[in-house]
């Protein structure tokens with residue numbers, strides 16, 4: 001396949017914001033360095049503040065230098081960047097933007113392929129797409145694509161409303177809903193580990209797997225996103241999208257082919273097979289937490305309720321643990337435990353697949369306990385796979401000892417492992433939507449999550465804050481597994 005993208009023009013709405021600065025500009029630069037962009041490309045940044053194109057180029061350069069911690073060597077790169085000041089809520093300046101796009105397409109000999117990237121607050125998504133259409137910016141001789149950031153709605157009804165709005169201007173095939181976890185190297189590796197290895201797929205079911213644990217922990221607090229986060233919480237911010245996407249990839253049936261539609265349709269089936277929570281189930285299956293004061297790497301940090309733009313009596317959860325059951329033939333009876341939170345002990349995303357115990361312990365006289373086999377998929381910061389087995393303890397007669405077979409992905413690729421946004425942008429430019437979420441996945445995820453948020457919205461969490469910053473969350477999250485005879489496997493590799 002040709003590794004260079006088709007000639008296209010990218011319009012970034014929200015070009016002066018945090019996402020553009022930290023993720024999008026550095027990713028475009030890396031694609032340029034790797035010669036994955038066509039020689040002729042143009043990027044137009046859009047935001048309200050009045051900047052000249054010269055000032056914007058300076059800003060892009062600084063953003064990239066800050067992100068890559070290197071001086072931007074290739075000056076010609078930023079000469080492809082242009083700026084247009086516009087308030088997206090008013091149609092007044094869309095015509096001038098249209099003229100700019102047409103001029104650039106002429107200058108760069110572009111065939112009219114346009115990517116509209118909405119790196120802006122979600123309340124603007126519907127307005128922007130409607131104005132793009134009414135002002136004629138979507139009427140282009142080439143293809144058009146819309147990249148849309150999360151959150152995609154706040155619940156199912158708002159997501160449906162938003163979807164209806166953007167579908168007035170873009171078809172489902174033209175919409176690329178970003179879930180940046182799907183761009184992570186080891187998340188993409190889940191399919192390969194499962195479907196390219198004869199030893200796993202036969203065991204990948206309720207006859208051999210005891211439970212699956214997915215943890216995504218962060219040490220950061222809400223930082224400067226209190227205004228958004230206090231209305232969202234961890235359930236909407238992390239579970240509805242990233243966590244459920246990982247569940248879907250782990251649990252889906254092998255797709256007929258590795259095409260976008262085949263993979264997505266298998267993922268949707270999993271999300272639809274999630275056992276819906278009844279009002280009474282929520283307390284038994286889900287745990288919420290909110291951090292109080294504590295220490296992160298020896299530094300004292302404030303509690304969630306003391307953060308900027310957070311209600312001092314906030315009932316918003318910054319931690320969620322849950323037990324999901326997938327009611328289908330393959331997974332009946334196997335709990336999928338998920339856990340995610342802010343201000344936890346360490347920054348780590350890991351999946352642990354715990355296999356069932358051997359039917360009988362032949363070594364009970366010499367080894368009281370034979371360690372369960374575990375397959376650990378390290379998503380971040382270290383990327384790799386560890387298989388936990390048992391072997392004979394050296395020098396001892398038939399005594400077992402746990403051993404690990406380790407594969408480290410980023411030890412080989414090191415800093416060259418492409419960043420999630422880099423890969424997703426590249427996919428979008430090539431029109432590959434596999435690692436973006438289809439509307440059906442979004443809808444099924446909201447249906448599941450809405451039941452939990454409804455219950456939580458109507459019941460105040462009496463014990464908030466219920467975990468200390470720097471800990472692994474409230475004790476109820478441990479009890480969730482203890483009730484089933486399991487425990488969370490530690491993240492630091494000591495099993």
Ligand SMILES: NC(=O)C1=CN([C@@H]2O[C@H](COP(=O)(O)OP(=O)(O)OC[C@H]3O[C@@H](n4cnc5c(N)ncnc54)[C@H](OP(=O)(O)O)[C@@H]3O)[C@@H](O)[C@H]2O)C=CC1
Nearest residue numbers: 014015016017018019047048049087088119120121149150
């Ligand atoms: N930041 C992150 O790490 C992540 C962000 N996201 C999502 O990405 C999106 C953007 O987030 P983020 O970059 O953090 O947001 P910021 O608040 O940092 O940036 C918002 C951008 O929108 C522009 N803007 C605001 N109002 C208008 C308007 N009326 N007309 C034109 N431009 C406007 C702002 O520029 P100006 O003030 O000059 O108009 C700014 O460029 C959100 O949907 C967020 O949820 C998702 C995952 C991670």
Ligand SMILES: O=C1O[C@H](COP(=O)(O)O)[C@@H](O)[C@H](O)[C@H]1O
Nearest residue numbers: 150180216218220237238242349
């Ligand atoms: O989407 C989000 O993800 C980040 C965590 O992403 P990661 O790649 O650093 O694991 C989270 O901090 C943020 O709250 C959420 O909106």
